Amino acid sequence: MIYLHKITKSYEAGGHSLQVLKDVNLEIEKGELVSIMGSSGSGKSTMLNILGILDKYDSGTYSLNNTLIKNLSERKAAYYRNQFIGFVFQSFNLLSFKNAMENVALPLYYQKVGRKKRNMKALEYLDMVGLKDWAHHMPSEMSGGQKQRVAIARSLISDPKVILADEPTGALDSKTTMEVMDIFKEVNRKGITVVIVTHENEISELTDRMIFLKDGRIIQKAMANAS
Amino acid sequence: MFDIDKWQEILFTIRKNKLRTFLTAFSVAWGIFILIILLGVGTGLQRGVEYDFRNDAINSIRISAGQTSLPYKGLQPGRRWSLKSEDYRDIKNKIKGVEHATARFHCRGDFTVRYRHKYASFNVRGVSPDMMYIENQTPVLGRYINRLDLQSRRKVAVIGTKVVEGLFDKGANPIGKWIDISGVQYRVVGVYKDQGEEGEMKNILIPLSTAQVAYNAKNTVHTIMYTVGDASVKESIAMADQTREMLSEKYRFDPKDQRAIYIGNNLENFRKFKNLFLGVKAFLWVIGLFTIIAGIVGVSNIMYIVIKDRTREIGVRKAIGAPPGSIIGLFLQESILITLVAGYIGLIAGIAVIEFAKWALVAFDVNAPYFKDPEIDLFTAVMATVLLVVSGAAAGYFPARKAAGVDPIVALRDE
Numbered sequence: 001m002i003y004l005h006k007i008t009k010s011y012e013a014g015g016h017s018l019q020v021l022k023d024v025n026l027e028i029e030k031g032e033l034v035s036i037m038g039s040s041g042s043g044k045s046t047m048l049n050i051l052g053i054l055d056k057y058d059s060g061t062y063s064l065n066n067t068l069i070k071n072l073s074e075r076k077a078a079y080y081r082n083q084f085i086g087f088v089f090q091s092f093n094l095l096s097f098k099n100a101m102e103n104v105a106l107p108l109y110y111q112k113v114g115r116k117k118r119n120m121k122a123l124e125y126l127d128m129v130g131l132k133d134w135a136h137h138m139p140s141e142m143s144g145g146q147k148q149r150v151a152i153a154r155s156l157i158s159d160p161k162v163i164l165a166d167e168p169t170g171a172l173d174s175k176t177t178m179e180v181m182d183i184f185k186e187v188n189r190k191g192i193t194v195v196i197v198t199h200e201n202e203i204s205e206l207t208d209r210m211i212f213l214k215d216g217r218i219i220q221k222a223m224a225n226a227s
Numbered sequence: 228m229f230d231i232d233k234w235q236e237i238l239f240t241i242r243k244n245k246l247r248t249f250l251t252a253f254s255v256a257w258g259i260f261i262l263i264i265l266l267g268v269g270t271g272l273q274r275g276v277e278y279d280f281r282n283d284a285i286n287s288i289r290i291s292a293g294q295t296s297l298p299y300k301g302l303q304p305g306r307r308w309s310l311k312s313e314d315y316r317d318i319k320n321k322i323k324g325v326e327h328a329t330a331r332f333h334c335r336g337d338f339t340v341r342y343r344h345k346y347a348s349f350n351v352r353g354v355s356p357d358m359m360y361i362e363n364q365t366p367v368l369g370r371y372i373n374r375l376d377l378q379s380r381r382k383v384a385v386i387g388t389k390v391v392e393g394l395f396d397k398g399a400n401p402i403g404k405w406i407d408i409s410g411v412q413y414r415v416v417g418v419y420k421d422q423g424e425e426g427e428m429k430n431i432l433i434p435l436s437t438a439q440v441a442y443n444a445k446n447t448v449h450t451i452m453y454t455v456g457d458a459s460v461k462e463s464i465a466m467a468d469q470t471r472e473m474l475s476e477k478y479r480f481d482p483k484d485q486r487a488i489y490i491g492n493n494l495e496n497f498r499k500f501k502n503l504f505l506g507v508k509a510f511l512w513v514i515g516l517f518t519i520i521a522g523i524v525g526v527s528n529i530m531y532i533v534i535k536d537r538t539r540e541i542g543v544r545k546a547i548g549a550p551p552g553s554i555i556g557l558f559l560q561e562s563i564l565i566t567l568v569a570g571y572i573g574l575i576a577g578i579a580v581i582e583f584a585k586w587a588l589v590a591f592d593v594n595a596p597y598f599k600d601p602e603i604d605l606f607t608a609v610m611a612t613v614l615l616v617v618s619g620a621a622a623g624y625f626p627a628r629k630a631a632g633v634d635p636i637v638a639l640r641d642e
Contacts, residue, residue, distance in 0.1 A: 045636075054546060054635045074551045074631075082548020089639060093543040097239040102232075109232055110548045158548070 001161060001193045002028040002051065007060035009046055020046045021057070022216040028195065030161075033188040035196045035204035038213035045166070047213060048197045052085055052164045053077045065161045082110050086155025090167035092147040094139040100126060100150045101135040107158040125153040129183055145176030152183055156192075163187060165196045169203060181206050237561045240533060251522075251529040252569035258522035259570045259611060262515030263577025263603055267584070269508040271601030276500045278599045280493065281422050286326075287361050287493045288467050289452040290474070296486040300479060308478045308487075312435065312446040315355070318453055322469050326456040327357035330448035332438040340394065340431065341407040347393040351408055351431045353438025353448075361452045362421060369402045369417030376416075376434040383437075384413040387428035388420055408433075411441060455494060463494045519614065523566070523622045530562050530626035534633075541630050542638025551631040558630050562623025563616060570615035578603050 009021040020043045028034050038044040049055035050062060053069055062069045065084055072080065081087075086107075094103045104122035113121075126132050129149040139147055148168060155163055165184070169177040181203065188194045196207060204210045212219050241248045283289075295306045312330055319328035332353030340349050358364070359371045367388065376383050384406060386394075395401050401415045413433060421427035439446060455463045467490050472482050480487035534541070541554060581601050588595065 049636050052546065078545065078548050078550040081546060087546045089543075093539065093546075093639065095540055095543065097236065097243075106544075107547045110544075110550070110553065115231060154547070 001030040001032070001065060002026065002195070003061070003063045004050075005061040007050065007057050007062060009043075009050065009055075009057045020216050021050075024060070024216070024218055026211065026218060028193060030193055031188070031191050033185065033194045033196075033208045034211060035198055035207040035209070036211045036213060037197075037199060037201075037204050039199065042213040043216040044197050044213045048164060048166055048195075051162075051195065052087060053081050078110075082107060082158060084161045086158065086160035086163045088148070088151050088155050088163060088165035088168045090170040092139070092144070092151045092171075094147055094150060094154075096139055099136050099138050100131060100142070103139065103150055104153045104157055106154060111158065121157060122153070125157050126150070128156075129153045143176070144172050145179055148172060148176070148180050149183060152180070152187070156187065161193060163192055163194045165194065167198055168196060169198070169200070177203070233557060233560060236557065237564055240537075240561065241565070244529075244533070247529055247532070248565060251525045252565050252572075254525040255519070255522035255566050255569040255615075256573035256576070258515070258519035259573030259615065260577045260580075261518045262512075262611065263574055263607075264580060265511040265515045266508075266607050267577070267581035267601040267603050269504070269511045270604070270607075271584075271598045272507060273501075273504045274601075275595070275597035275599040276497075276504055279597065280497050280500075281363070283423070283452075283493060284361050284363055284454050285493055285497045286455045286458065286463065287452055288455060288463065288470070289450055289489075289491045289493070290470060291450045291489045292478075293486050293489055295480045295484055297481040297484040299481040299484070302479060306480075308480070309447045310449070310451055310474075312439070312448055314474070314477075315448070315451045315453070317473070318451065318470060321473065322453075322466055324455055324458050324462060324466055326454040327360040328451065328453035329355040329357040329361055330435055331355075331358065331450045331452065332435055332442070332444065332447070333449045334438055334442055338409050338431075340390075342394040342401075342404060345394050347390075349387075349390055349393070349429055349431050351433060351438070353435040354432045355435045358432070358452075359419070361454055362427070363423060364419045364421045364427075366417045367420045368400075369415070371417055371419065372432055372434050377436050380436045380440055381434060382411065382413045383416045383434065384408070385417040385419055385432040386415055387430050388418060389425060389428040390431055391418055393429075406431075458494070460495055460498045463492055467492050467495075519618060522569075523618045526562055526566055526619070526622035527626060529565075530558060530623055531629070533561070534558065534626050534630045537630075538633055538638045541633045542635040545633065545635040546639065554631040554633075555624075555627040558627035559620060559623040562626070563619035566615055566619030566622060570611070570619075574608065574611055574615075578608070 004024055004026040007021055007024040008019065010017045010019040024047065036044050036047060046055065050057050053072065064080070067080065069080065095106070098106070101119055101122045104125055105118035108118040108121065123132060123135055126135050129152055131146060131149055131153070134142065134146060139150070142150070163184070169180055172180060184194050184196065185206070196203060198204055290310065292307070292309050295302070295304050298304050310330065315328045315330040319325050334351040334353065338349060338351050340347055354372055355377060356371060356373050359366070364371070366385070369385070372383070372385055375381070386401065391401050394406065401418060404415050405412045406415060408431065419432070435448065438444070455466055458466065471488060471490060474488060475482040544554065581603055585601050587593070588599070
């Protein structure tokens with residue numbers, strides 16, 4: 001599903017370039033539930049951005065769902081994001097002026113699905129995360145856990161190949177964290193690949209595979225444990 | 228094009244920032260308002276000028292004799308001379324480009340004119356047939372003075388519509404009636420209308436030759452007028468110069484003597500005024516446009532703020548898969564909506580003020596020189612609307628481009 005080969009990425013900062021990713025090789029199979037771990041500065045955010053086609057890489061090869069993701073135009077990148085990827089963010093990123101249902105339906109808007117059909121499908125997905133009764137509530141009326149469940153419903157509605165979650169539980173208490181993780185596991189059971197970026201061990205331990213990033217390289221689990 | 232979601236979002240942002248949107252919209256409305264007022268005033272000025280020139284044919288030249296002020300070929304200054312009947316025929320025959328030429332004899336003093344028991348006082352003028360083209364007169368009843376009247380010195384009169392009102396009962400047909408002018412009976416053969424001011428219709432016209440006999444003036448005339456057809460201003464000036472030379476030779480005065488002869492070139496004057504007001508109009512457009520630009524900069528500014536406020540939202544949209552075009556469209560539409568609604572309000576308000584001024588000028592009978600009937604024509608209104616859409620798009624375009632260029636990574640990190 002996800003195939004990274006010798007990916008490098010560097011940023012220009014203060015006149016000299018800072019290499020953030022160094023020859024990263026990674027393969028994630030369809031249906032895996034994977035966590036990417038690393039301390040801040042390890043390159044995990046950059047990695048997530050590249051996986052999410054939000055950022056470009058300098059060299060190497062990245063293919064997603066057997067499609068080469070390289071030198072894409074803005075429009076093409078937007079199209080692939082819409083088709084292949086569902087994002088879940090730490091701070092939910094719901095649109096404050098849309099109710100839960102409209103927020104969930106948003107990705108379909110960019111697929112030019114009709115309003116009625118979108119909203120119907122959005123209700124289905126809200127039902128799936130247990131928030132059908134909250135469909136017409138605004139994000140400001142919801143708790144953090146509820147917002148994140150709406151965000152997950154939104155990430156799923158376009159039927160993506162991969163869910164990319166960036167610290168999805170970072171803003172939640174431990175009880176809701178478990179609820180949200182349960183939903184991810186549920187989603188994963190339906191065959192969708194889920195990649196969670198986190199720095200919390202409790203979260204990563206709930207995934208099938210942990211990938212450790214340190215100084216821009218993927219290190220072996222044993223080494224990570226040792227450190 | 229109608230897309231509930233897009234409009235819902237635009238209306239939401241507008242509602243969320245009521246004051247900010249209002250202030251921006253106000254600057255646009257104000258800009259358009261000022262432009263419309265200025266253009267309306269410009270039209271008013273132009274019409275005022277045209278109105279002041281409406282008495283006579285715009286392409287006419289009029290000549291009258293004066294008193295010499297320079298010595299010439301041994302002759303002393305201070306000499307008077309007068310134009311003769313044959314001069315207008317000479318002018319028509321000798322000067323190339325003359326279309327109609329006529330002479331006029333002013334019967335000096337007020338004349339008591341009588342029809343049966345009604346008396347009134349009018350001007351009486353001796354004219355030749357071509358006068359109708361030069362004075363912009365048209366017969367509404369009967370006919371105008373013709374060549375035969377002139378040749379046989381007929382005692383006939385063509386009277387203005389105001390004269391009819393003054394002498395005849397309502398509904399009476401004046402044609403064929405005999406009127407008494409200072410004791411001489413004239414038969415009314417026609418009634419004319421003049422495009423000029425009311426006073427122009429208070430004249431009684433009689434054949435030039437009849438007037439000359441009646442006032443014992445031999446073949447003297449007071450004014451000679453001719454039209455220059457579709458000659459350019461330059462050509463008309465050349466024709467006026469030629470006339471001056473011709474007459475200076477005949478009546479022996481210095482052609483450089485400005486007081487020996489008065490030549491008024493209507494075309495030259497009209498063109499001068501027209502150019503002046505064209506300049507004024509262009510200037511008004513420029514001021515108006517600059518005012519609008521100030522408004523547009525305001526809209527552009529607010530759009531930049533809107534985008535800054537919504538950077539995170541733009542990031543989310545991009546992550547979800549919004550193509551750059553849809554982001555540009557969103558902000559462009561908002562900008563066009565604000566400019567269009569605000570501009571339209573300004574447009575309507577401007578037109579209302581102009582229409583009110585137009586009404587007030589008539590209602591209170593204000594006689595403002597060089598100002599009449601201010602109005603916004605359809606062309607100007609359409610231009611203003613096009614200008615609004617274009618400027619709204621321009622105001623939104625750069626901010627929208629910036630929005631589309633928002634880096635989702637940065638936007639989403641933006642706390």
